[in-house]
Amino acid sequence: MKNFLALFFARNREFYRDKGSLGWSILFPLILIFGLSFALSNDKTVYKVGVLGDMASARILLKDLPWLDIVAYDNEALALRRLTRHQLDMVISTSPAAHYWINTRSKKAFFLEKALLSVAPGKLTAASVSGQEVGYVAWVVPGILCMSLMFSCLYGVGYVIVRYRDSGVLKRFMATPVTALQFLGAQAASRLLVSISTLVVVFVGSHWLLHFPVEGSWLLLLLVAILGALSMIALSLLCAARINSLEFMNGLLNLLSWPMMMLSGLWFSLDAAPAFIRGLSQLMPLTHLVNPARAIMIDGAGFTDVLNDLVILLIMTVVLMTLAARSFRWQKD
Numbered sequence: 001m002k003n004f005l006a007l008f009f010a011r012n013r014e015f016y017r018d019k020g021s022l023g024w025s026i027l028f029p030l031i032l033i034f035g036l037s038f039a040l041s042n043d044k045t046v047y048k049v050g051v052l053g054d055m056a057s058a059r060i061l062l063k064d065l066p067w068l069d070i071v072a073y074d075n076e077a078l079a080l081r082r083l084t085r086h087q088l089d090m091v092i093s094t095s096p097a098a099h100y101w102i103n104t105r106s107k108k109a110f111f112l113e114k115a116l117l118s119v120a121p122g123k124l125t126a127a128s129v130s131g132q133e134v135g136y137v138a139w140v141v142p143g144i145l146c147m148s149l150m151f152s153c154l155y156g157v158g159y160v161i162v163r164y165r166d167s168g169v170l171k172r173f174m175a176t177p178v179t180a181l182q183f184l185g186a187q188a189a190s191r192l193l194v195s196i197s198t199l200v201v202v203f204v205g206s207h208w209l210l211h212f213p214v215e216g217s218w219l220l221l222l223l224v225a226i227l228g229a230l231s232m233i234a235l236s237l238l239c240a241a242r243i244n245s246l247e248f249m250n251g252l253l254n255l256l257s258w259p260m261m262m263l264s265g266l267w268f269s270l271d272a273a274p275a276f277i278r279g280l281s282q283l284m285p286l287t288h289l290v291n292p293a294r295a296i297m298i299d300g301a302g303f304t305d306v307l308n309d310l311v312i313l314l315i316m317t318v319v320l321m322t323l324a325a326r327s328f329r330w331q332k333d
């Protein structure tokens with residue numbers, strides 16, 4: 001434990017003495033959140049309709065309204081939740097009898113319903129839901145915060161360890177009683193403390209100024225952030241276990257981070273994506289960080305609602321950390 005604590009405090013001092021890294025880890029997500037809030041303050045989209053049941057029948061029914069953006073759903077509860085948030089303007093079901101739902105608090109729904117009934121009079125029965133609109137900025141903020149956490153963990157651990165190995169610092173630890181598990185554990189604990197601390201500062205500051213929704217438990221949100229950070233740290237440690245080149249490590253982290261940003265549902269919903277894309281996204285830790293964070297902040301989800309994602313993050317952390325400890329090398333190959 002003495003060795004672990006010595007490494008832990010040394011890494012923390014190294015980080016906060018680097019004023020550039022400390023400042024950027026706080027300023028970058030703040031700049032991105034505020035930039036989007038101004039750029040997308042009037043974001044509007046075309047009419048978006050969710051379809052339950054046979055897509056071909058729905059297209060025939062809506063053929064005279066070619067300007068619709070139609071998305072297929074096989075989960076009625078999910079489609080209606082999207083409608084409640086105003087992420088869909090209407091939901092249509094083709095079975096057992098054709099019917100549709102609208103959101104009574106949506107301005108778009110009034111005109112879309114009039115247009116639908118004019119081209120398909122008497123063919124559908126109506127139902128309704130009600131819910132306040134969740135704008136794109138409020139929807140994307142959880143993703144931006146998770147992205148900030150991902151970059152902080154990936155580059156704040158793996159890149160540093162490769163730099164240590166490249167400069168010969170790690171080689172010197174071979175003459176000490178420090179084990180690979182102690183060293184990696186100290187690095188992980190230090191980065192976890194730094195990442196969560198800066199995330200809390202960014203989260204509280206942006207929430208105070210922008211007032212984006214946080215419907216669920218703040219403590220549950222913190223638990224999600226901790227498990228998500230640990231999974232990212234473990235992934236970074238695995239990447240750094242043997243790599244000697246800073247340039248190669250930088251390329252590898254980019255190769256991992258950019259697909260995660262594009263396929264995790266961070267910037268846009270994957271509801272309309274092909275099945276193999278949605279399946280691929282489930283293999284990425286960022287997906288299981290963004291989804292529960294967004295569910296807690298926007299839907300007020302509880303512990304049982306996000307339990308599956310928490311378990312997946314925990315399993316990923318244990319597996320990746322074990323592989324990292326087993327494959328770790330102190331010096332260059």
